[in-house]
Amino acid sequence: MHADVTASPGGLRGYRAPLRSRRRAKAGPQRAEPGRGVMRPQPLPMAKKTYDLLFKLLLIGDSGVGKTCVLFRFSDDAFNTTFISTIGIDFKIKTVELQGKKIKLQIWDTAGQERFHTITTSYYRGAMGIMLVYDITNAKSFENISKWLRNIDEHANEDVERMLLGNKCDMEDKRVVPKAKGEQIAREHGIRFFETSAKANINIEKAFLTLAEDILRKTPVKEPNSENVDISSGGGVTGWKSKCC
Numbered sequence: 492m493h494a495d496v497t498a499s500p501g502g503l504r505g506y507r508a509p510l511r512s513r514r515r516a517k518a519g520p521q522r523a524e525p526g527r528g529v530m531r532p533q534p535l536p537m538a539k540k541t542y543d544l545l546f547k548l549l550l551i552g553d554s555g556v557g558k559t560c561v562l563f564r565f566s567d568d569a570f571n572t573t574f575i576s577t578i579g580i581d582f583k584i585k586t587v588e589l590q591g592k593k594i595k596l597q598i599w600d601t602a603g604q605e606r607f608h609t610i611t612t613s614y615y616r617g618a619m620g621i622m623l624v625y626d627i628t629n630a631k632s633f634e635n636i637s638k639w640l641r642n643i644d645e646h647a648n649e650d651v652e653r654m655l656l657g658n659k660c661d662m663e664d665k666r667v668v669p670k671a672k673g674e675q676i677a678r679e680h681g682i683r684f685f686e687t688s689a690k691a692n693i694n695i696e697k698a699f700l701t702l703a704e705d706i707l708r709k710t711p712v713k714e715p716n717s718e719n720v721d722i723s724s725g726g727g728v729t730g731w732k733s734k735c736c
Contacts, residue, residue: 542586542595546706547617548699549599551639553632554623557658560689561624562600565699569689587700587706596703615646619710620702622657628665628685633657636676652705653682656698660687712724 514699551557559581565571566583582599599614615621623639635654643653658671660666670686677684683701687694 494558524651541593543592544707544710545595545597546619546710547597547599547608548620548702548704549601549614549618550624550658551601551642552627553629553635554602556624556626556629556632557689558624559600561622561656561658561687561695562598564689564692564695566598568692570692589700589704592707594703596699598699611647613618615643616648616649618651619652619706620652621647622656622698622702624655624658625668626659626715627657627668627670627673628659630667633668633672640680652702652709653680654698654702655680655682655684657684657686659688659690660686660693661691 550562552558560570562583563571566585582597584595584597586593586595588594599618601614601723623636623643625636628635640653643651643724654675655677657668673686674686681707685694685698685701687693687698
């Protein structure tokens with residue numbers, strides 16, 4: 492037999508621990524027994540919910556129309572001209588009070604590029620309110636509103652609240668989409684319409700609060716809890732009907 496070359500506590504080579512100690516080492520760490528003065532971890536108290544209702548909102552529209560700027564103006568009251576195009580999807584949270592209820596708005600900002608279409612449309616499901624945004628200085632972004640409306644019909648809940656925003660209304664000297672055109676398409680589809688400016692802070696808060704109020708009027712009496720909402724898969728509040736099974 493070869494000598495065990497493991498160093499002993501005293502530094503001697505060839506030392507072998509007693510048989511009982513070797514068996515205990517093989518068995519792994521011993522489980523603490525009750526009554527031996529071992530502190531057991533206590534369950535953490537449940538966090539108190541700080542809101543009454545949670546509404547999931549979605550911003551959609553062509554790339555470059557200012558969706559991220561609109562979101563940041565509402566959530567942080569900030570405007571930054573150096574924003575880059577959103578990659579995939581992002582979201583912000585803001586809590587507001589309406590009709591005596593604290594409502595947490597979970598607002599998702601989607602990428603407008605076609606290559607992100609599959610990712611972003613998966614978030615339509617469960618959205619309770621959708622803002623369609625175009626740029627009043629970009630005719631193509633307005634023409635594509637019909638495409639975004641079709642996406643809502645195909646992927647969103649049947650009773651989702653919709654709103655049309657004509658953004659960058661502070662750039663009147665570069666306007667190519669008349670306000671009347673925005674009002675017309677909104678009237679044809681039975682949705683609300685606002686012209687907004689994230690830069691000049693025009694109608695931003697009014698648009699979000701109006702959309703939240705419209706959702707509140709049709710919200711089921713049962714209030715959601717954290718188990719009813721899945722932010723990773725685009726889940727919304729229980730009780731809202733979906734076209735998809």
